Amino acid sequence: MKIVQVEAFPLCLPMKRDFAISGGKVGDRAKGAPHVYVRITDEEGYTGWGEARPSHRWSEETLETVVTTVRNYLAPALAGQEVEDVEGASRQMQGEIRGGMTLGQPIAKAAVDTALHDLIGKRRGQSLAQIWLRRPCFTIPLSYLISTRSPEEAAKLARQAKEEGYRGVDVKIGSDPRRDVEIVEAVRGEAGDLFFRVDANQGYTLSQARYVVRELVRLGVDVLEQPLAAHDWTGHAALRRQSDLPIALDESVWTAGHVMQAIRLEACDMVVVKLTKMGGLQEAKRCGEIAAAAGLQLLGGGLTESSIGLAASAHLFHELGIDTPVDLNGPFFLAEDPVREPIIVQNGEALLPAGPGHGCTVEMKALKKLAWSGDGT
Numbered sequence: 001m002k003i004v005q006v007e008a009f010p011l012c013l014p015m016k017r018d019f020a021i022s023g024g025k026v027g028d029r030a031k032g033a034p035h036v037y038v039r040i041t042d043e044e045g046y047t048g049w050g051e052a053r054p055s056h057r058w059s060e061e062t063l064e065t066v067v068t069t070v071r072n073y074l075a076p077a078l079a080g081q082e083v084e085d086v087e088g089a090s091r092q093m094q095g096e097i098r099g100g101m102t103l104g105q106p107i108a109k110a111a112v113d114t115a116l117h118d119l120i121g122k123r124r125g126q127s128l129a130q131i132w133l134r135r136p137c138f139t140i141p142l143s144y145l146i147s148t149r150s151p152e153e154a155a156k157l158a159r160q161a162k163e164e165g166y167r168g169v170d171v172k173i174g175s176d177p178r179r180d181v182e183i184v185e186a187v188r189g190e191a192g193d194l195f196f197r198v199d200a201n202q203g204y205t206l207s208q209a210r211y212v213v214r215e216l217v218r219l220g221v222d223v224l225e226q227p228l229a230a231h232d233w234t235g236h237a238a239l240r241r242q243s244d245l246p247i248a249l250d251e252s253v254w255t256a257g258h259v260m261q262a263i264r265l266e267a268c269d270m271v272v273v274k275l276t277k278m279g280g281l282q283e284a285k286r287c288g289e290i291a292a293a294a295g296l297q298l299l300g301g302g303l304t305e306s307s308i309g310l311a312a313s314a315h316l317f318h319e320l321g322i323d324t325p326v327d328l329n330g331p332f333f334l335a336e337d338p339v340r341e342p343i344i345v346q347n348g349e350a351l352l353p354a355g356p357g358h359g360c361t362v363e364m365k366a367l368k369k370l371a372w373s374g375d376g377t
């Protein structure tokens with residue numbers, strides 16, 4: 001059975017609230033969020049859907065580059081390929097857009113790879129878990145995202161996280177070390193018993209990070225994520241040697257090669273697995289398995305994807321045995337989601353759709369209504 005069409009649909013999804021990290025705003029309530037849905041159709045008319053959620057404040061991909069990458073490069077490369085040959089499709093995509101430090105447009109490739117897995121699931125009547133020969137997964141615990149420059153607001157949000165039944169918090173820091181410590185302290189006062197993940201998104205110099213690490217140890221934080229620039233392997237290794245605080249790498253680790261480098265240099269204790277930055281389910285699964293085999297712990301993350309990206313990521317995290325609350329924050333930020341039954345969050349857990357593939361069904365009417373103005377290119 002062959003692939004006959006690969007399409008990209010640029011969308012603007014309304015947001016309930018702004019979202020900022022140390023690099024700047026990654027989501028804007030006034031402008032909405034850039035998402036690109038991808039549909040793959042086979043010879044018998046079966047379809048599978050995937051999603052990209054680029055953010056130029058997080059990496060170099062934009063809505064426009066995802067759309068042109070899919071339409072002008074990946075779609076022609078995959079037309080006529082076998083639907084069931086996921087590894088072949090991955091090789092075809094890596095060959096069409098070569099990688100360097102990353103796989104080469106991994107967020108665009110991830111949307112296509114997810115759509116292909118969904119299509120295989122829809123054809124076989126099997127969920128992603130069944131395709132991987134695992135028992136299905138129906139819920140996944142989420143971490144509550146706290147992104148603010150105000151300690152008072154951080155304390156309020158931490159209280160809310162506890163009241164709503166979350167088992168973990170993820171606090172965004174990386175701007176001003178002293179203020180960051182005050183924010184973490186405020187969260188600890190209200191929710192110190194939850195899984196406590198702190199993410200600097202490459203915001204510090206080594207000397208700033210050394211100060212913050214000392215304070216975070218005092219505050220009982222469970223893990224500090226990406227304190228230094230993505231390329232600073234030796235800096236992260238030096239930080240690890242300084243204290244017992246576990247260090248996680250996220251923006252440093254895009255490929256299986258990066259996982260190997262982190263292992264060789266003993267640069268981290270944990271690796272953040274993300275479907276999108278790693279170029280899709282196939283490659284992200286490989287990265288997670290290599291890291292786990294080397295004794296590294298895995299954390300799950302996302303880029304505020306809507307239901308499709310969330311469900312696909314959740315299935316992957318389940319497959320990889322990730323048991324800490326994960327950063328899949330789409331429902332926290334998005335006011336609309338163009339699938340028939342958007343994923344809901346109850347007691348800090350996302351309730352995942354049952355059904356073949358990732359389980360989500362796209363509503364074409366909603367997709368049209370939420371189309372990005374212009375063609376996105």
Ligand SMILES: [Mg+2]
Nearest residue numbers: 199225250301
């Ligand atoms: Mg991160």
